[in-house]
Amino acid sequence: MYTLFHHPMYAGSRMVRLMLGEYGIEAQFHEEPVWERREPFLDVNPAATLPVMAHFENPIIGAQVCVEYLEEVEGSKGSAPRLFPEDALTRAEMRRLIDWMLLKLETEVLRYIVRERVIKRLVPESQGGGPPDSQALRAARTNIRYHLDYTDWLAGTRNWMAGDTLSCADLAAAASLSVLDYLGEIRWEDHAALKEWYARMKSRPAFRALLADRLRGIPPVSHYVDLDF
Protein backbone atom coordinates (compact mmCIF):
# COMPACT_ATOMS: atom_id res chain seq x y z
CA MET A 1 0.00 0.00 0.00
CA TYR A 2 1.48 3.28 -1.16
CA THR A 3 0.66 6.84 -0.14
CA LEU A 4 2.18 9.88 -1.81
CA PHE A 5 2.47 13.30 -0.23
CA HIS A 6 2.84 15.60 -3.18
CA HIS A 7 1.94 18.88 -4.84
CA PRO A 8 0.87 19.27 -8.48
CA MET A 9 3.35 22.09 -9.12
CA TYR A 10 6.42 20.13 -7.96
CA ALA A 11 8.11 18.22 -10.76
CA GLY A 12 9.50 15.54 -8.43
CA SER A 13 5.99 14.78 -7.22
CA ARG A 14 4.74 14.47 -10.78
CA MET A 15 7.64 12.19 -11.66
CA VAL A 16 6.68 9.71 -8.92
CA ARG A 17 2.99 9.90 -9.88
CA LEU A 18 3.96 9.02 -13.46
CA MET A 19 6.08 6.09 -12.30
CA LEU A 20 3.30 4.75 -10.07
CA GLY A 21 0.97 5.13 -13.05
CA GLU A 22 3.30 3.31 -15.45
CA TYR A 23 3.58 0.45 -12.96
CA GLY A 24 -0.20 0.43 -12.52
CA ILE A 25 0.13 0.87 -8.75
CA GLU A 26 -2.93 2.15 -6.90
CA ALA A 27 -1.89 4.75 -4.35
CA GLN A 28 -3.45 7.31 -2.05
CA PHE A 29 -2.53 10.90 -2.75
CA HIS A 30 -2.35 13.79 -0.30
CA GLU A 31 -1.55 17.33 -1.33
CA GLU A 32 0.99 18.75 1.09
CA PRO A 33 1.32 22.56 1.26
CA VAL A 34 5.03 22.18 1.95
CA TRP A 35 5.62 25.95 2.25
CA GLU A 36 3.53 25.89 5.46
CA ARG A 37 6.21 23.71 7.08
CA ARG A 38 3.65 21.71 9.08
CA GLU A 39 5.21 20.06 12.15
CA PRO A 40 3.99 16.50 11.50
CA PHE A 41 5.38 16.68 7.96
CA LEU A 42 8.75 18.05 9.12
CA ASP A 43 8.97 15.23 11.68
CA VAL A 44 8.94 12.78 8.76
CA ASN A 45 11.08 14.86 6.40
CA PRO A 46 13.22 17.51 8.11
CA ALA A 47 14.42 18.69 4.68
CA ALA A 48 10.83 19.90 4.04
CA THR A 49 10.84 18.71 0.44
CA LEU A 50 8.34 16.86 -1.75
CA PRO A 51 7.49 14.19 -2.57
CA VAL A 52 7.39 11.85 0.39
CA MET A 53 6.08 8.38 -0.32
CA ALA A 54 4.89 5.96 2.35
CA HIS A 55 5.00 2.23 1.75
CA PHE A 56 3.07 0.54 4.56
CA GLU A 57 3.86 3.59 6.72
CA ASN A 58 7.59 3.48 5.96
CA PRO A 59 8.64 6.88 4.56
CA ILE A 60 10.68 7.11 1.37
CA ILE A 61 11.88 10.66 0.91
CA GLY A 62 12.70 12.52 -2.27
CA ALA A 63 11.83 11.85 -5.91
CA GLN A 64 15.06 10.10 -6.93
CA VAL A 65 14.94 7.94 -3.81
CA CYS A 66 11.33 6.97 -4.61
CA VAL A 67 12.35 6.14 -8.20
CA GLU A 68 15.10 3.77 -7.06
CA TYR A 69 12.82 2.22 -4.43
CA LEU A 70 9.96 1.63 -6.86
CA GLU A 71 12.37 0.13 -9.39
CA GLU A 72 13.86 -2.20 -6.79
CA VAL A 73 10.61 -3.27 -5.15
CA GLU A 74 8.08 -3.10 -8.00
CA GLY A 75 10.22 -3.07 -11.15
CA SER A 76 11.51 -6.54 -10.47
CA LYS A 77 7.99 -7.98 -10.65
CA GLY A 78 7.37 -9.75 -13.92
CA SER A 79 4.21 -7.72 -14.59
CA ALA A 80 5.99 -4.35 -14.39
CA PRO A 81 6.99 -2.55 -17.58
CA ARG A 82 10.73 -1.86 -17.80
CA LEU A 83 11.51 1.76 -16.89
CA PHE A 84 15.24 1.28 -16.22
CA PRO A 85 17.46 0.55 -19.26
CA GLU A 86 19.13 -2.85 -19.33
CA ASP A 87 22.65 -1.52 -19.70
CA ALA A 88 24.50 0.07 -16.74
CA LEU A 89 25.90 2.93 -18.85
CA THR A 90 22.45 3.79 -20.18
CA ARG A 91 21.11 3.67 -16.63
CA ALA A 92 23.86 6.15 -15.71
CA GLU A 93 22.71 8.39 -18.57
CA MET A 94 19.11 8.04 -17.36
CA ARG A 95 20.11 9.05 -13.82
CA ARG A 96 22.15 12.00 -15.12
CA LEU A 97 19.05 13.25 -16.94
CA ILE A 98 16.75 12.66 -13.96
CA ASP A 99 19.13 14.82 -11.90
CA TRP A 100 19.21 17.38 -14.69
CA MET A 101 15.42 17.64 -14.76
CA LEU A 102 14.71 17.42 -11.04
CA LEU A 103 17.71 19.38 -9.76
CA LYS A 104 19.24 21.62 -12.43
CA LEU A 105 16.04 22.63 -14.22
CA GLU A 106 14.38 22.92 -10.81
CA THR A 107 17.09 25.23 -9.42
CA GLU A 108 17.46 27.36 -12.54
CA VAL A 109 13.86 27.62 -13.70
CA LEU A 110 11.01 25.83 -11.96
CA ARG A 111 11.67 27.05 -8.44
CA TYR A 112 11.32 30.70 -9.53
CA ILE A 113 8.40 30.24 -11.92
CA VAL A 114 6.39 28.24 -9.39
CA ARG A 115 7.21 30.53 -6.46
CA GLU A 116 6.43 33.75 -8.31
CA ARG A 117 3.37 32.58 -10.23
CA VAL A 118 1.80 30.01 -7.89
CA ILE A 119 2.99 29.96 -4.29
CA LYS A 120 2.92 33.73 -3.87
CA ARG A 121 -0.82 33.58 -4.69
CA LEU A 122 -1.46 30.80 -2.20
CA VAL A 123 0.22 32.23 0.90
CA PRO A 124 -0.72 35.38 2.86
CA GLU A 125 1.36 38.52 2.41
CA SER A 126 2.87 38.08 5.90
CA GLN A 127 4.46 34.83 4.68
CA GLY A 128 5.88 36.22 1.47
CA GLY A 129 2.75 36.20 -0.67
CA GLY A 130 1.93 38.94 -3.15
CA PRO A 131 2.50 39.88 -6.77
CA PRO A 132 5.27 38.10 -8.71
CA ASP A 133 8.76 39.61 -8.85
CA SER A 134 9.14 40.39 -12.55
CA GLN A 135 12.94 40.31 -12.38
CA ALA A 136 12.98 36.77 -10.95
CA LEU A 137 10.49 35.69 -13.63
CA ARG A 138 12.57 37.25 -16.38
CA ALA A 139 15.74 35.48 -15.19
CA ALA A 140 13.94 32.12 -15.01
CA ARG A 141 12.46 32.62 -18.49
CA THR A 142 15.91 33.34 -19.90
CA ASN A 143 17.09 30.04 -18.42
CA ILE A 144 14.10 28.14 -19.84
CA ARG A 145 15.39 28.67 -23.38
CA TYR A 146 18.68 26.91 -22.72
CA HIS A 147 16.91 23.97 -21.10
CA LEU A 148 14.36 23.67 -23.90
CA ASP A 149 17.11 23.82 -26.52
CA TYR A 150 19.05 21.08 -24.74
CA THR A 151 15.98 18.87 -24.24
CA ASP A 152 14.93 19.48 -27.85
CA TRP A 153 18.40 18.38 -28.96
CA LEU A 154 18.09 15.17 -26.91
CA ALA A 155 14.62 14.51 -28.34
CA GLY A 156 15.92 15.11 -31.86
CA THR A 157 18.92 12.78 -31.61
CA ARG A 158 17.45 9.86 -29.64
CA ASN A 159 14.23 7.86 -29.66
CA TRP A 160 13.74 8.59 -25.99
CA MET A 161 15.60 10.89 -23.59
CA ALA A 162 18.22 8.40 -22.38
CA GLY A 163 18.43 6.23 -25.49
CA ASP A 164 16.44 3.70 -27.48
CA THR A 165 13.76 2.90 -24.94
CA LEU A 166 11.37 4.77 -22.69
CA SER A 167 12.91 5.20 -19.23
CA CYS A 168 12.52 7.18 -16.04
CA ALA A 169 14.48 9.98 -17.75
CA ASP A 170 11.42 10.53 -19.96
CA LEU A 171 9.14 10.56 -16.93
CA ALA A 172 11.36 13.14 -15.20
CA ALA A 173 11.53 15.36 -18.27
CA ALA A 174 7.79 15.12 -18.91
CA ALA A 175 7.05 15.80 -15.25
CA SER A 176 9.16 18.97 -15.28
CA LEU A 177 7.97 20.26 -18.64
CA SER A 178 4.33 19.58 -17.76
CA VAL A 179 4.57 22.04 -14.84
CA LEU A 180 5.91 24.71 -17.20
CA ASP A 181 3.29 23.78 -19.80
CA TYR A 182 0.42 24.10 -17.30
CA LEU A 183 1.55 27.67 -16.74
CA GLY A 184 1.94 28.39 -20.47
CA GLU A 185 5.71 28.88 -20.26
CA ILE A 186 6.64 26.72 -23.28
CA ARG A 187 6.51 27.86 -26.91
CA TRP A 188 6.24 24.43 -28.50
CA GLU A 189 6.43 25.73 -32.06
CA ASP A 190 10.12 26.59 -31.50
CA HIS A 191 10.98 23.02 -30.48
CA ALA A 192 9.60 20.55 -33.00
CA ALA A 193 11.43 17.40 -31.84
CA LEU A 194 10.60 18.08 -28.21
CA LYS A 195 6.97 18.70 -29.10
CA GLU A 196 6.74 15.38 -30.94
CA TRP A 197 8.29 13.58 -27.94
CA TYR A 198 6.00 15.38 -25.49
CA ALA A 199 2.93 14.44 -27.56
CA ARG A 200 3.97 10.78 -27.20
CA MET A 201 4.42 11.20 -23.44
CA LYS A 202 1.13 13.06 -23.05
CA SER A 203 -0.85 10.31 -24.73
CA ARG A 204 0.32 7.65 -22.26
CA PRO A 205 -2.41 6.48 -19.85
CA ALA A 206 -0.18 7.31 -16.85
CA PHE A 207 -0.22 10.95 -17.93
CA ARG A 208 -3.99 11.36 -17.57
CA ALA A 209 -3.88 12.11 -13.86
CA LEU A 210 -1.44 14.97 -14.48
CA LEU A 211 -3.63 16.43 -17.21
CA ALA A 212 -6.54 16.45 -14.74
CA ASP A 213 -4.62 18.62 -12.23
CA ARG A 214 -6.23 21.97 -11.46
CA LEU A 215 -4.96 24.69 -9.13
CA ARG A 216 -7.64 26.80 -7.51
CA GLY A 217 -7.68 30.22 -9.17
CA ILE A 218 -4.92 29.28 -11.64
CA PRO A 219 -6.38 27.29 -14.54
CA PRO A 220 -3.98 25.69 -17.05
CA VAL A 221 -3.47 27.17 -20.53
CA SER A 222 -5.99 25.83 -23.03
CA HIS A 223 -3.57 23.46 -24.84
CA TYR A 224 -2.44 21.83 -21.56
CA VAL A 225 -4.90 18.95 -21.85
CA ASP A 226 -4.95 18.86 -25.65
CA LEU A 227 -3.24 15.72 -27.00
CA ASP A 228 -2.98 17.37 -30.39
CA PHE A 229 -1.53 20.70 -29.21
Next chain:
Amino acid sequence: MYTLFHHPMYAGSRMVRLMLGEYGIEAQFHEEPVWERREPFLDVNPAATLPVMAHFENPIIGAQVCVEYLEEVEGSKGSAPRLFPEDALTRAEMRRLIDWMLLKLETEVLRYIVRERVIKRLVPESQGGGPPDSQALRAARTNIRYHLDYTDWLAGTRNWMAGDTLSCADLAAAASLSVLDYLGEIRWEDHAALKEWYARMKSRPAFRALLADRLRGIPPVSHYVDLDF
Protein backbone atom coordinates in the same frame (compact mmCIF):
# COMPACT_ATOMS: atom_id res chain seq x y z
CA MET B 1 39.83 1.06 -16.17
CA TYR B 2 38.44 4.03 -14.29
CA THR B 3 39.42 7.70 -14.48
CA LEU B 4 38.01 10.32 -12.14
CA PHE B 5 37.87 14.02 -12.90
CA HIS B 6 37.58 15.58 -9.48
CA HIS B 7 38.61 18.34 -7.11
CA PRO B 8 39.68 17.82 -3.49
CA MET B 9 37.33 20.52 -2.19
CA TYR B 10 34.18 19.02 -3.78
CA ALA B 11 32.40 16.60 -1.47
CA GLY B 12 30.91 14.58 -4.33
CA SER B 13 34.39 13.99 -5.73
CA ARG B 14 35.60 12.79 -2.33
CA MET B 15 32.61 10.50 -1.99
CA VAL B 16 33.48 8.69 -5.24
CA ARG B 17 37.16 8.48 -4.27
CA LEU B 18 36.14 6.84 -0.99
CA MET B 19 33.91 4.37 -2.79
CA LEU B 20 36.64 3.46 -5.29
CA GLY B 21 38.96 3.03 -2.31
CA GLU B 22 36.56 0.80 -0.38
CA TYR B 23 36.16 -1.38 -3.46
CA GLY B 24 39.93 -1.46 -3.92
CA ILE B 25 39.65 -0.14 -7.48
CA GLU B 26 42.76 1.40 -9.00
CA ALA B 27 41.87 4.55 -10.87
CA GLN B 28 43.52 7.49 -12.54
CA PHE B 29 42.76 10.89 -11.03
CA HIS B 30 42.71 14.26 -12.73
CA GLU B 31 42.05 17.48 -10.91
CA GLU B 32 39.59 19.55 -12.92
CA PRO B 33 39.40 23.29 -12.19
CA VAL B 34 35.69 23.26 -12.92
CA TRP B 35 35.28 27.01 -12.35
CA GLU B 36 37.38 27.59 -15.49
CA ARG B 37 34.59 25.99 -17.57
CA ARG B 38 37.06 24.40 -19.98
CA GLU B 39 35.45 23.57 -23.34
CA PRO B 40 36.53 19.90 -23.54
CA PHE B 41 35.15 19.33 -20.05
CA LEU B 42 31.84 21.08 -20.85
CA ASP B 43 31.50 18.93 -23.97
CA VAL B 44 31.42 15.88 -21.71
CA ASN B 45 29.36 17.43 -18.92
CA PRO B 46 27.35 20.50 -19.96
CA ALA B 47 26.18 20.90 -16.35
CA ALA B 48 29.82 21.78 -15.47
CA THR B 49 29.74 19.78 -12.24
CA LEU B 50 32.14 17.37 -10.55
CA PRO B 51 32.86 14.53 -10.38
CA VAL B 52 32.90 12.96 -13.80
CA MET B 53 34.05 9.36 -13.93
CA ALA B 54 35.15 7.61 -17.08
CA HIS B 55 34.90 3.83 -17.36
CA PHE B 56 36.77 2.77 -20.50
CA GLU B 57 36.11 6.27 -21.90
CA ASN B 58 32.37 6.15 -21.16
CA PRO B 59 31.47 9.15 -19.00
CA ILE B 60 29.41 8.73 -15.84
CA ILE B 61 28.37 12.11 -14.56
CA GLY B 62 27.59 13.21 -11.02
CA ALA B 63 28.43 11.69 -7.65
CA GLN B 64 25.14 9.89 -7.04
CA VAL B 65 25.17 8.52 -10.58
CA CYS B 66 28.73 7.23 -10.04
CA VAL B 67 27.67 5.64 -6.74
CA GLU B 68 24.82 3.71 -8.39
CA TYR B 69 27.04 2.73 -11.32
CA LEU B 70 29.86 1.45 -9.12
CA GLU B 71 27.39 -0.48 -6.98
CA GLU B 72 25.80 -2.07 -10.06
CA VAL B 73 29.02 -2.88 -11.91
CA GLU B 74 31.54 -3.50 -9.11
CA GLY B 75 29.37 -4.08 -6.02
CA SER B 76 27.92 -7.23 -7.51
CA LYS B 77 31.37 -8.85 -7.68
CA GLY B 78 31.89 -11.36 -4.90
CA SER B 79 35.12 -9.70 -3.78
CA ALA B 80 33.53 -6.29 -3.19
CA PRO B 81 32.60 -5.25 0.34
CA ARG B 82 28.89 -4.45 0.72
CA LEU B 83 28.27 -0.70 0.69
CA PHE B 84 24.53 -0.84 -0.06
CA PRO B 85 22.28 -2.16 2.74
CA GLU B 86 20.44 -5.42 2.03
CA ASP B 87 16.98 -4.05 2.73
CA ALA B 88 15.23 -1.73 0.21
CA LEU B 89 13.94 0.61 2.93
CA THR B 90 17.42 1.01 4.42
CA ARG B 91 18.78 1.65 0.93
CA ALA B 92 16.13 4.40 0.63
CA GLU B 93 17.35 5.86 3.92
CA MET B 94 20.95 5.64 2.66
CA ARG B 95 20.00 7.47 -0.54
CA ARG B 96 18.08 10.13 1.40
CA LEU B 97 21.23 10.80 3.45
CA ILE B 98 23.51 10.83 0.40
CA ASP B 99 21.24 13.50 -1.09
CA TRP B 100 21.26 15.35 2.23
CA MET B 101 25.06 15.42 2.31
CA LEU B 102 25.78 16.03 -1.35
CA LEU B 103 22.86 18.36 -2.14
CA LYS B 104 21.41 19.98 0.99
CA LEU B 105 24.63 20.42 2.97
CA GLU B 106 26.33 21.41 -0.29
CA THR B 107 23.73 24.08 -1.11
CA GLU B 108 23.42 25.47 2.41
CA VAL B 109 27.02 25.30 3.60
CA LEU B 110 29.81 23.83 1.47
CA ARG B 111 29.21 25.86 -1.68
CA TYR B 112 29.72 29.13 0.22
CA ILE B 113 32.59 28.03 2.44
CA VAL B 114 34.54 26.58 -0.50
CA ARG B 115 33.83 29.51 -2.81
CA GLU B 116 34.73 32.18 -0.29
CA ARG B 117 37.72 30.46 1.31
CA VAL B 118 39.21 28.45 -1.57
CA ILE B 119 38.03 29.29 -5.08
CA LYS B 120 38.26 33.05 -4.61
CA ARG B 121 41.97 32.56 -3.87
CA LEU B 122 42.53 30.41 -6.93
CA VAL B 123 40.93 32.59 -9.60
CA PRO B 124 41.99 36.06 -10.80
CA GLU B 125 40.03 39.09 -9.62
CA SER B 126 38.54 39.53 -13.10
CA GLN B 127 36.83 36.16 -12.69
CA GLY B 128 35.40 36.79 -9.23
CA GLY B 129 38.53 36.17 -7.17
CA GLY B 130 39.43 38.22 -4.13
CA PRO B 131 38.91 38.33 -0.38
CA PRO B 132 36.06 36.26 1.11
CA ASP B 133 32.64 37.84 1.60
CA SER B 134 32.27 37.76 5.39
CA GLN B 135 28.48 37.88 5.22
CA ALA B 136 28.31 34.78 3.03
CA LEU B 137 30.73 33.01 5.36
CA ARG B 138 28.69 33.98 8.42
CA ALA B 139 25.47 32.67 6.86
CA ALA B 140 27.13 29.37 5.90
CA ARG B 141 28.60 28.98 9.40
CA THR B 142 25.19 29.51 10.95
CA ASN B 143 23.88 26.70 8.74
CA ILE B 144 26.78 24.39 9.69
CA ARG B 145 25.49 24.14 13.27
CA TYR B 146 22.13 22.72 12.22
CA HIS B 147 23.79 20.17 9.95
CA LEU B 148 26.31 19.11 12.60
CA ASP B 149 23.54 18.77 15.19
CA TYR B 150 21.51 16.60 12.83
CA THR B 151 24.48 14.45 11.83
CA ASP B 152 25.54 14.16 15.48
CA TRP B 153 22.01 12.98 16.31
CA LEU B 154 22.21 10.33 13.57
CA ALA B 155 25.64 9.20 14.80
CA GLY B 156 24.33 9.01 18.37
CA THR B 157 21.25 6.95 17.61
CA ARG B 158 22.60 4.51 15.01
CA ASN B 159 25.74 2.42 14.57
CA TRP B 160 26.29 3.95 11.15
CA MET B 161 24.54 6.82 9.35
CA ALA B 162 21.82 4.80 7.62
CA GLY B 163 21.50 1.96 10.13
CA ASP B 164 23.37 -1.04 11.48
CA THR B 165 26.03 -1.34 8.81
CA LEU B 166 28.51 0.89 7.04
CA SER B 167 27.02 2.18 3.78
CA CYS B 168 27.50 4.83 1.13
CA ALA B 169 25.65 7.23 3.45
CA ASP B 170 28.73 7.13 5.71
CA LEU B 171 31.02 7.76 2.76
CA ALA B 172 28.91 10.76 1.69
CA ALA B 173 28.82 12.22 5.19
CA ALA B 174 32.55 11.67 5.75
CA ALA B 175 33.34 13.16 2.34
CA SER B 176 31.37 16.32 3.11
CA LEU B 177 32.59 16.75 6.67
CA SER B 178 36.19 16.14 5.64
CA VAL B 179 36.07 19.20 3.37
CA LEU B 180 34.84 21.31 6.28
CA ASP B 181 37.39 19.70 8.59
CA TYR B 182 40.28 20.46 6.22
CA LEU B 183 39.32 24.12 6.52
CA GLY B 184 38.92 23.96 10.30
CA GLU B 185 35.19 24.65 10.23
CA ILE B 186 34.14 21.89 12.67
CA ARG B 187 34.27 22.16 16.47
CA TRP B 188 34.41 18.44 17.21
CA GLU B 189 34.26 18.89 20.99
CA ASP B 190 30.61 20.01 20.65
CA HIS B 191 29.61 16.81 18.82
CA ALA B 192 30.88 13.77 20.71
CA ALA B 193 28.92 11.07 18.85
CA LEU B 194 29.80 12.53 15.48
CA LYS B 195 33.46 12.77 16.48
CA GLU B 196 33.53 9.10 17.51
CA TRP B 197 31.93 8.09 14.17
CA TYR B 198 34.31 10.34 12.20
CA ALA B 199 37.33 8.80 13.97
CA ARG B 200 36.12 5.39 12.78
CA MET B 201 35.73 6.68 9.21
CA LYS B 202 39.08 8.43 9.26
CA SER B 203 40.94 5.28 10.24
CA ARG B 204 39.66 3.32 7.24
CA PRO B 205 42.37 2.63 4.62
CA ALA B 206 40.19 4.21 1.89
CA PHE B 207 40.38 7.51 3.78
CA ARG B 208 44.16 7.82 3.52
CA ALA B 209 44.11 9.42 0.08
CA LEU B 210 41.78 12.15 1.35
CA LEU B 211 44.02 12.87 4.33
CA ALA B 212 46.93 13.32 1.92
CA ASP B 213 45.14 16.10 -0.01
CA ARG B 214 46.89 19.47 0.02
CA LEU B 215 45.74 22.71 -1.61
CA ARG B 216 48.50 25.02 -2.72
CA GLY B 217 48.66 27.94 -0.30
CA ILE B 218 45.86 26.60 1.90
CA PRO B 219 47.22 23.93 4.26
CA PRO B 220 44.76 21.89 6.34
CA VAL B 221 44.27 22.52 10.05
CA SER B 222 46.72 20.54 12.17
CA HIS B 223 44.21 17.92 13.39
CA TYR B 224 43.03 17.14 9.83
CA VAL B 225 45.37 14.16 9.44
CA ASP B 226 45.38 13.21 13.11
CA LEU B 227 43.55 9.91 13.70
CA ASP B 228 43.32 10.74 17.40
CA PHE B 229 42.04 14.31 17.00
